[in-house]
Amino acid sequence: MKVLSITPWYPHKKNSASGIFVRDLAVATSKYVKSFLVHIYLEKNLGKAVKVEKFQDDSIIVYRISVRELPAKLHFFLYPLVVFELLKIEREVKPDIIHAHVFTAGILSIILGKLRKKPVMLTEHMKFQKRFEKRLSDKLRVFLGKVVLSSADAVVVPSNFFKRYLLNLGVSNKIFVIPNAVNTESFRRGNNAGHKTRGIFVGWLDPIKGVDKLLKAVKNLRPDLNDFHLLLVGGGSRFSYYKKLSEDYGLSDVVEFLGSKKREEVSKILPETDFLILPSLWEVFGVVVIEAMACGKPVIVSDKGQKEIVVRKTGIVVDVTDEKAFEQAIEWMIDNHRKFPSSFIRKYVKNKFSFPNIGRRYFELYQRVVFGEL
Template structure:
């Protein structure tokens, strides 16, 4: 079976951590015996003209152990729906190069409609190849999707052979846009990377949080709640990730006088994330909206209990075994932080990890995906 995977975003020279979860799934598919070829339309902002020292056009390279074709070029029609015709033409050229060099494609699997799923639908219909779309993004909460783009996205939702959401909250949203039935297959977690390494709890309790530091991730709420929850320095909050509001978050920490107990780590690669998960006592993310929430799963893979606000994705993940699910308000977050600190010994690291393995290991998720492929071939 030859599967052409089309991610909407992916690792690049400027954004090396982008698409990490896609890469892990593609590698797991390959390990299961599926022939996987990656086709990525690497779109450069037109504002970067003269600043990128890379060759435009199609490239072929083995990346992360995966045969990867890229079409590198600028978006010459930003914010104009005509750009989709341009992207479709690029994907057509990529597809024909892949067909010539890698052979017949049995299934196309696109990840997110914007941009990849739209072009994937064009190729699927032109060459009569079954199309699976896994949606990872909410249109209701995306700041990049203009109203004029939605008809292209809805068309892909309605015309694909299988539409998958990564969580039940996202499934509910997608069902508003299409008559196509929506299935749920969660993201997988690389359990080889995230393992139980530390079950001892010292007097200094360490909370870890990780996200892009942007509006909607609940970092302001978390910082305020943490500052009010603990008056001494025996509890620490370590925040991983970077983004446009990092400076304002650091200023907030200073204004609250919490610089001795709240620190920022900046951007972390996968190994660094695993290391921080291993070092913490508990993980917390007070995000306003998540389609799934891979970071929660990574924490539980380490046997660490989690605190999550109800955000659409966390409801699928948090159980009585692995943590606390709360309303998105400061008073509830303060209570949850204190409760987690005071009752940490009630959580069983091995039970948390075993539950994670049963629900999110690559073997479980890949088996579900391959069953979809077989149904369509």
């Protein structure tokens, strides 16, 4: 079976972390199918309107369609050229199914599927509203997202939490839940060789990730944190703001900002810590949670999207908007992280989120879609 994935997110030279989970899924499924992928990439100062490159990435054959980025999103007028290139790629690949990632790529995928009479499956990874406020742009995204998802032959999401979100919006389609995958060969167990307990946060430094609440909790616990060190891995436009906030809180000797790191670097840092904290206020899945657990590390996560990933022997689920409960969870984990069985945590992840497991589940769904057995 041949699968042609289409995505706006994929690792590239300017951002090696972009869409890394999309790449993971393509690699995972390539154990069962022949995997082709189209990355539609906006590029400033591109010499021509559209440029196509073809290359091999691990077990995936990738076509990168670079589109010249124009002011005021005028580059959308170049998308008929993208459809033309997609038609050429489809004729070359001859896929059995088209697999879109996020509804923006779903628009082009459904057009291609209609033109070439191919089934389209869509995996949604993002919330339609960019923030919590319901602005006109958010309402437009919700409307467009609902139309696209309802037009696909099947929709996949990585969590039941996100499935409920889509159902509440009124998405009228069959929604299947298949978690994201983790490469358990890259993320392996290790030990903190230092004297201090080390917690770690990995993610975009943004309020939606709960960074404000994390720093405030550490500030409130500061008098009792003589033997604790917190690493913050991630970048973003608020990096300087959070670094200054940490200094204002008097946490310079407790909190260390490491900045953005490549996936390979994160896979080396995680095993040298004691536990992960991801206090997101809203999360579709939280890939870093299963990466940390693949390293045998317990986790503290919020109940907003990550609850179903964690079981009692792998970590703590807490309402991070409850300041006292969140602080107590951190304090308890600092003192008791060794009580979590590292070997069990890693085995749990390998059994549930490994490439072979997730790849097989996608392959079985591909078969059902292609043969009309939904």
